[in-house]
Amino acid sequence: MKTKNTTLYFYILFLIPFFSQVIAQNKSITLRDKNNTYLDSIKKTFVKNNMIARVDSLWMNELTSLNTFNALPSDIDSATTDQKVDLELPTELLKSRLAAMNSKSPFNIEYNPQLENVIKSYLKYRKKSFGRLMAISEYYFPLFEEALAKANIPLEIKYLAIVESALNPKAVSEMGATGLWQFMYQTGKQYNLKIDSYIDERHDPLKSTEAAAKYMTSMYKAFGDWDLVLAAYNSGPGNVSKAINRSGGKKNYWNIRKQLPKETQGYVPAFLATMYLYEYHASHGIKPEKALVKHFATDTIMIKKQMSFKQISDLIDIPIAQLELLNPSYKLNVVPVYDNQKHYLRLPQDKIALFTSNEDKIYTYADYQSNLREKPLMISMTIAAKNTGSKSKTTLEKTKYYTIQKGDTLGSIARKHSVTIADLKKWNKIGNDILALGKSLKITLK
Numbered sequence: 001m002k003t004k005n006t007t008l009y010f011y012i013l014f015l016i017p018f019f020s021q022v023i024a025q026n027k028s029i030t031l032r033d034k035n036n037t038y039l040d041s042i043k044k045t046f047v048k049n050n051m052i053a054r055v056d057s058l059w060m061n062e063l064t065s066l067n068t069f070n071a072l073p074s075d076i077d078s079a080t081t082d083q084k085v086d087l088e089l090p091t092e093l094l095k096s097r098l099a100a101m102n103s104k105s106p107f108n109i110e111y112n113p114q115l116e117n118v119i120k121s122y123l124k125y126r127k128k129s130f131g132r133l134m135a136i137s138e139y140y141f142p143l144f145e146e147a148l149a150k151a152n153i154p155l156e157i158k159y160l161a162i163v164e165s166a167l168n169p170k171a172v173s174e175m176g177a178t179g180l181w182q183f184m185y186q187t188g189k190q191y192n193l194k195i196d197s198y199i200d201e202r203h204d205p206l207k208s209t210e211a212a213a214k215y216m217t218s219m220y221k222a223f224g225d226w227d228l229v230l231a232a233y234n235s236g237p238g239n240v241s242k243a244i245n246r247s248g249g250k251k252n253y254w255n256i257r258k259q260l261p262k263e264t265q266g267y268v269p270a271f272l273a274t275m276y277l278y279e280y281h282a283s284h285g286i287k288p289e290k291a292l293v294k295h296f297a298t299d300t301i302m303i304k305k306q307m308s309f310k311q312i313s314d315l316i317d318i319p320i321a322q323l324e325l326l327n328p329s330y331k332l333n334v335v336p337v338y339d340n341q342k343h344y345l346r347l348p349q350d351k352i353a354l355f356t357s358n359e360d361k362i363y364t365y366a367d368y369q370s371n372l373r374e375k376p377l378m379i380s381m382t383i384a385a386k387n388t389g390s391k392s393k394t395t396l397e398k399t400k401y402y403t404i405q406k407g408d409t410l411g412s413i414a415r416k417h418s419v420t421i422a423d424l425k426k427w428n429k430i431g432n433d434i435l436a437l438g439k440s441l442k443i444t445l446k
Helices: 002-044 057-064 067-077 091-102 113-125 127-150 155-165 185-190 205-223 226-235 237-246 253-259 267-279 309-316 320-326 349-357 359-372 377-397 410-416 421-428
Strands: 298-302 344-348 399-403 440-444
Touching: 091 113, 091 267, 113 127, 113 267, 127 155, 127 205, 127 267, 155 205, 155 267, 185 205, 205 226, 205 237, 226 237, 226 253, 226 267, 237 253, 298 349, 309 320, 309 349, 309 359, 320 344, 344 349, 349 359, 410 421, 421 440
Parallel strands: none
Antiparallel strands: 298 344, 399 440
């Protein structure tokens, strides 16, 4: 008998973790179902405008697949400009095209065998990638051109973002350079880009472009030549100054190229080759793919309460990948709210309309989800204490006193205040139905 009891005891001990897990899972499922029910109920009340054009989701899927372009910057680093590439492109034809580009550009676009090799290499190995890049650039280039024009920077600088990051706002180099324009941490801070636990504005297309324009303006004041500005952007002004000194004071990029760091030797040729492919893509059979999201098809809205991309995605039916693409500066996929600081969310125009038309409901849902999160024990106890205090205060506020008058009975007083006789007796510790004229009765209103 004792053996059976012992076996039963251990069997129960074995089952306790199992039942605890089942209870926890059921609780989790119940909370999830409750949350989904509330989400659905809110979305059913949303005001919608079906007349506004929707973003092509297939196009967006292509735009958010940025891994294809990660190989382009590494091609530049490893490029051998002195190695000939077998490709059908007559040298004389290339010379005439480069001369035509040079006539309308502040850059020194002159033919040389090294540049020819890079152009042919791109045409041979990166032709398809450039077709897709040309589609993505329809979104980014208007942003770049606006910022560059304001700073009086040559608009051709926009092609540098392709060389730097292949238009991937989340790109991070092995050295830690980040974003479309590949800013290092200290340089980003130097040009007033916000970098903290929630935000990294090196990823922000507009703000990082403005910072890049400021940097290039200062470099142009130092060197007075846009080719050298590009070289300085890649290797730093110190290396460019050293190369000028080592070459005997020469200031043409091609004349000091061999004195520059190895990666910078291929940097300017990569930039000029990119410019050439954009200019003459049709002649080489490069077909730009359909534009995914053009700049004018999006807009921004200021966020008033902290929200996660998941919440926004659930509420307005927009893929998280699309939110990441349009708002790359938010590191944790959360739009924070700080005191005295404004944070904006960029959305397709049809989603802007949906958000603004239902803003109060959206923030109500965000509050609801925030309250569902488990809180630290001390905070929970504090909240409970506050709630208890508020209940006590509420009880006192609803308590009143009634002076017994001639002709009053417990029944008439109870009916007058919509309470029961039993409650009157309990509140006032009355054991019978006899009332003393002029005595006060405590009444707690419900």
